[in-house]
Amino acid sequence: MSGQMKLLRIYTDEAAYFGDRKVFEVIAIRAREANLAGATVLMALIGFGRTAHVHTRHILNDDQSVIVEIVDEETRLRDFVASLADLPDIGLITLEAVEVLVRGPDAATRA
Template sequence: MGSTMKLLRIYTDEAAFFGDRRVYQVIAIRAQEAGLAGATVLQALVGFGHTPHVHRHRVLDDDQSVVVEIVDEEDRLRAFAAALSDLPDIGLITLEEVEVLSQARRDEPAP
C-alpha cells in the first residue's frame, strides 16, 4: 500500500531575505511552481547550525530557525535543490527516504 519517496529538508531562518521576500517563502513558491507534490514550512523553537549563534523563539523576534520539507520523487527533488543555488542563507539541505502510507489524490479534497 505504501510507496517509497524522498523527503527534502531545507534549513534556513526567518531573518533570511531574497529581495523583499523571506527565503522560506521563495522556496515554497518555487516548489509550487515546479509542480512538486507539496511543501511545508516548520518553525523551530530552538536551533543552531555551523555558527555559534542559537536561534530561539522570542515574541516580536524574527530570528527563528525554519525548515522547509518537501516530499516527491528523488530526481525531481535533486533538480529542485540544485535550482536554489541563487538563494542566500540556505544552510543544510538533506534528502532521505520516506515511506508514504497515505496521500490524498490531487483531484479530491483532503479529509
Template sequence: MTQALKLLRIYTDEAAYYGDHKLYAAIATRARDAHLAGATVLRAMVGFGRSSHVHRRHILENEQSVVIEIVDTEDRLRAFVETLAPLPEIGLITLAAVEVLRMQGQGAGDER
C-alpha cells in the same frame, strides 16, 4: 505501483530574505511552481547550526530557524535543489527516504 519517495529538508533562518520576500516563502513558491507534491514550512522553537549561535523566539527579535519540508520523487527533488543555487543564506539541505502511508489528491510525480 508505489513510487519511492524522498523527504527534502531545507534549513534556513526566518530573517533571511531573497529580494523583497522571505527566503522560506520564495522556496515554497518555487516548489509550487515546480509542481512538487507539496511543501511545509516549520518554525523551530530553538535551533543552532555550525556557528553554534542559538536561534530562538524573542519578543524583540525574529530570528528563528526554519525548516522547509518537501516530499516527492528523488529525481524531482534533486532537480529542484539545483534551481536553488542562486538563493543566498540557505543552510543545510538533506534528502532522506520516507515511507508515505497515505496521500490524498494527486500523487508525487504525477503529471500536472
C-alpha cells in the same frame, strides 16, 4: 505518488531574505511552481548550526530556525535543489528515503 519517495529538508532561518521576500517563502513558492507534491514550512522553537548563534524568537527580533519539507521523487527533488542555487542563507539541505503510506484525496488529480 506512493511507495518509496524522498523527503527533502531545507534548513534556513526566519531572518533570511531574498529581495523583499523571506527565503522560506521563496522556496515554498518555487516548489509550487515546480509542481512538486507539496511543501510544509516548520518553525523551530530553538535551533543552532555551524556557529554558536542560537536562533530563537525574541520580543524585538524574529530569528527562528525554519525547515522546509518536501516529499517527491528523488530526481525531481534533486533538480529542485539545483534551481535554488541563487538563494543566499540556505543552510543544510538533506534528502532521505521515506515511504508514503497515505495520500490526500486530491493527489490523483495532480499532474
